[in-house]
Amino acid sequence: MSLFTRLLGALSLALILSAPARADQSPLFSDPTIATSGLALMNNYNSAFAAVASCNSGNSAPANLQAGAVAGMCWADTSLAGYIIMRDFDGVSWVERYRLDLANHVVAAPLGTGIGSLPAATTVDLCSTPRSSVTITGTVPITAFGGSCVQQGVLKVLNFTGSATLTYNATSLVLPGVGNITTAAGDTAIAQYLGSGNWRVISYQPASGSAVKNPAIPVCVKIDYMGFAANLPAGYVLGTGQALSRFSFPDYLACSTITVPGTLTNGSLVITGLPSTAELSVGMPVEGAGIQAGSTIASINSSTQITLNVSHTATLNGTQSLTIFAYGYGAGGDATTVGVPDCRGFKIAGRDPAASQLGAFSGLNVTKGAELHTMSAGELAAHTHGVTDPGHIHAITDPGHVHQAVQPTQTRNDGTQVLSTMSFGSSQNTSLAVTGITINSHTTGITINSFGSNTPFTVLDPTMSANCAVRVLP
Structure with missing residues (x-):
């Protein structure tokens, strides 16, 4: 110089x-x-x-x-x-x-210093661009915002163009609602750098205008949505039995599963020592240490015991922590997914643990009933059929017969019997002669009426269709 x-x-x-x-x-x-x-x-x-x-x-x-x-x-x-x-x-x-x-x-001082753009990635290093506003494109799940900022307190205004999951971490990526957030196009956020690669999202605003978490409608709540599916509010999916990623929907995973202790016996299908089987149903998947992949509930034996499906015996002894899935893994799902209830065409009825209204209706995801039913003979009410008889005559067929006259006898004073003189002018006994005589049946004009055509009848209450929507995001 x-x-x-x-x-x-x-x-x-x-x-x-x-x-x-x-x-x-x-x-x-x-x-x-x-x-x-x-x-x-x-x-x-x-x-x-x-x-x-x-x-x-x-x-x-x-x-x-x-x-x-x-x-x-x-x-x-x-x-x-x-x-x-x-x-x-x-x-x-x-x-x-x-x-x-x-x-x-x-x-x-102006807050904005231009708008930069970064693609969604496992780590999106926000300070790799000097711009105060950053547009994040793509759908790759995001677990960190990087650590290249020169000092703590740096603020970045974020704008999202697609559905990418922000993964909550209590230290490195603190998010409103203390849980993952799935972004949507048009969502915005403000993130503050805390140092050492740690960030806090101090504000998140969905483009839909809804809250990040809506305490009025918790996750797993079902609503009857009267609008078109294309206009479904953020945080909901249609209940069609589909599979959702456990990683992307941790809150829904938490409320649609239950983790309980159960006692296993190596080589046995029976699990004992469960705190309760009241809400369990046949077919629910079971996971945990000592439980083989693909295990489901085959039967519920008592209030504390279940049996697994064939060929899925336990591989450990003792009490283990078991996770049971109310709605399975979803159509085409696996051990990385969680199922959504399929409520298409079903009304929702209250679970009935005591079977006071519906028998065998204590577990979740139990279905009963049908739109049509064909009655069997045993289901008919006891009844009689009337006979219509306008009056009739039975004809007699007589091929010819003879009546034998019986000559009476008299007893003398000395006790001997002699034949009496027959007189046809007086009443005399004759023997019966009915061989060959028949009374013909006569059904002309007599009818026994029949009814019914075996046609199924409806048992469906008056019902209106709507989209069944399940809240899967907070």
């Missing part, structure tokens, strides 16, 4: 500290082609120092360097009444740094 430069800097600092700045854009050079007396040269220097001390104060950009303005040169712009606009030359333009409010004697 030249002696002149050091002298100029020292004098400038002295003038700044000792005397009030005055508007001055005097030349910052002395023309070497013009002969100048010592007094004139000193006056030139004093004028240059005044220009430096006042930061080239004036109502137009300074042009007081021999070679024109250079990058880093300052200008106290007085063109706006009531303000001094402090500007710096970046080699092309005069960039506003801040304003001095002359009426209120305060500094009005």
Whole structure:
């Protein structure tokens, strides 16, 4: 650094500290082609120092360097009444740094320093761009905002263009609501650097205008949404039995599963010692140490015991922590997903632990009923069928027969019996002769009426359709 430069800097600092700045854009050079007396040269220097001390104060950009303005040169712009606009030359333009409010004697500093753009990634280093506003594009889950900021307290205004999950961390990425946030296009946030690569999102505003977490409608609540599916509010999905990522929907995972202790016996399908089986249902997946992949509840044996599905015996002994999934893994899901209830076409009925209204309806995700039903004979009400008989005659068929007359006897006084004289004018006994005689059946005109066509009948109550929506994000 030249002696002149050091002298100029020292004098400038002295003038700044000792005397009030005055508007001055005097030349910052002395023309070497013009002969100048010592007094004139000193006056030139004093004028240059005044220009430096006042930061080239004036109502137009300074042009007081021999070679024109250079990058880093300052200008106290007085063109706006009531303000001094402090500007710096970046080699092309005069960039506003801040304003001095002359009426209120305060500094009005601009908060924005341009808008940068960074792609979503595991680590999005916000301070890798000098811009105060950063647009984050893409959908890759984000776990950190980087540590390249030069000091603590740096603020960044974030704008998201897609659905990326911000992963909550109590130290490195502190988020409102103390949980993950799934962004949506148009969502904005303000993040503050805490040092050592740690950040806190001090404000998050969904584009939908809803709260980050809505305490009035907790996660896992089902609503009947009367609008079109395309307009479904943020935080909800349609209940169609689909699979959701456990990583992206931790709050929903927490409320749709339960973790309980259970006692295992190596090689056995039976799990004992459960605190309660009241809300469990056949088919629910079971996970935990000593539980094979693909294990589900095959039967509920008692209030404390279940049996797993075939070929999924326990591989450990003793009490283990077990996680049970109310709605399974979802269609096409696996051990990385959690299922959403499929409420298409179903009304929701209260769980009935005591079977006071519906039998075998104590567990979650139990379904019963049908739209149509065909009655069986055993389901018919006891009844009789009437016979319609307009009157009829039974014909007699007689191939011919003979009645035998029986001659009576008389008993004498000495006890002997002799035949009496037959007299057909008096009543005599004849023997029966019915061989070959029949009474013919006669059904003409008699009908036994039949009813029914075996057609299924509806058992569906009057029902209106709507979209079944489940809240899966806070």
